Amino acid sequence: MTHWKDILQDSITTATELAQHFSVDSTPLEHVLATYPMRINSYYLKLIHSVDDPLWKQAVPDPAELCDTVCMEDPLGEENLSPVPNLVHKYPDRVLFLIHSECAMYCRFCTRKRKVGTARMQINEKSIGLGLQYIQEHPAIREVLLSGGDPLLLSDQRLDDILCRLRAIPSVEVIRIGTRVPCSLPMRVTKDLAKILKKHHPLYINTHFNHPRELTAEAEKACTRLADAGIPLGCQSVLLKGVNDTHKTLGKLFTGLLRLRVKPYYLFQTDLTRGTDHFRTHTSTGIAIMRKLIGNISGMAVPTFALDAPGGNGKIPLTPDYITRSGTDLEFLNYLNKACTYPENGDPI
Secondary structure, three states: OOOHHHHHHOEEOOHHHHHOOOOOOHHHHHHHHOOOOOOEEHHHHHHOOOOOOHHHHHHOOOHHHHOOOOOEOOOOOOHHHOOEOOEEEEEOOEEEEEEEOOOOEOOOOOOOOOOOOOOOOOOOHHHHHHHHHHHHHOOOOOEEEEEEOOHHHOOHHHHHHHHHHHHOOOOOOEEEEEOOHHHHOHHHOOHHHHHHHHOOOOEEEEEOOOOHHHOOHHHHHHHHHHHHOOOOEEEEEEEOOOOOOOHHHHHHHHHHHHHOOEEEEEEEEOOOEOOOHHHOOOHHHHHHHHHHHEOOEOHHHOOEEEEEEOOOOEEEEOOOOOEEEEOOEEEEEOOOOOEEEEEOOOOOO
16 A cells, blocks of 8 residues: 555646646646645545546635635734744634644645745744643643644654643643544554554544545545544534535535544635635525535534634634524424424523
8 A cells, every 4th residue: 555655745736747637727827826835645636537526626726816805814813813833822721733834735725825835834843842832831721723734744753742742731631633634645544643643532633524525435444543543533624615515515425424433513614715715605505505404414414504703703603593483482493494383481581
């Protein structure tokens, strides 16, 4: 079996290389790549069936990325919420800690599109040390989310070292890892990696699948290996125009994830990241999709549809409206649009 590092090394990063596999005009792509990098490893490349299919749109630059006049460089205000480099402290009891600057594939809709995979994202031993020191000095922080880039692209030894240093901080109770590796480079999830992660419980992983065609045999093997190591798995998907913006596509994705022991956790409205406006749907699209999913697939397979509010204002659930009247009785519609009532007890709050 080919080593994951070799697969990563065998990545397309230029328009000329892409044109060797697909019939495309490389000139417009080169203009995009001058601002936003591309990396498509050989595993994910084989999943792309044709130009402009749902996986192509996630991986291949689009000239529309340079025509975005609506969105912003740092939509979630992360830089203003960073007391030390590469650590975001938005919520009182948890922090986002960026520990790697690269990904197995550079998603065209990435929230950190401004810097991931570029020289603008500097992560080194000094920044890691400053982050760990900040967490140590703020005992209210009980949960740490490791992200990047992708933390699982670190070597086993480097990742284990960072996890050990986090576990040595008494106030840190829970560690979460955000990674797209089970989707974009599943062979990275080796037996050795699973053993390392298992040492650091309670540890959770939120991964990222957007389309049912990404649920390959290799992805299933990676998720199974992590689940068998006792790691609870969640998935944070993004609602993307032309990729997964139908209830049939997302229903198939979410039920497929559940079969892999991955709980659909969030379905995010696309962030206001500069270069991604062409992916954004109207929020009513997502709400309508959720209305069609609820009751028609297992509740375990239904994520929370949410918007990460611009400026670092946090995640806001966007839910279908079922309540039609509130009084002595609660009147509402069920998932079949049938009118129902529930007798209330006591006075409203």
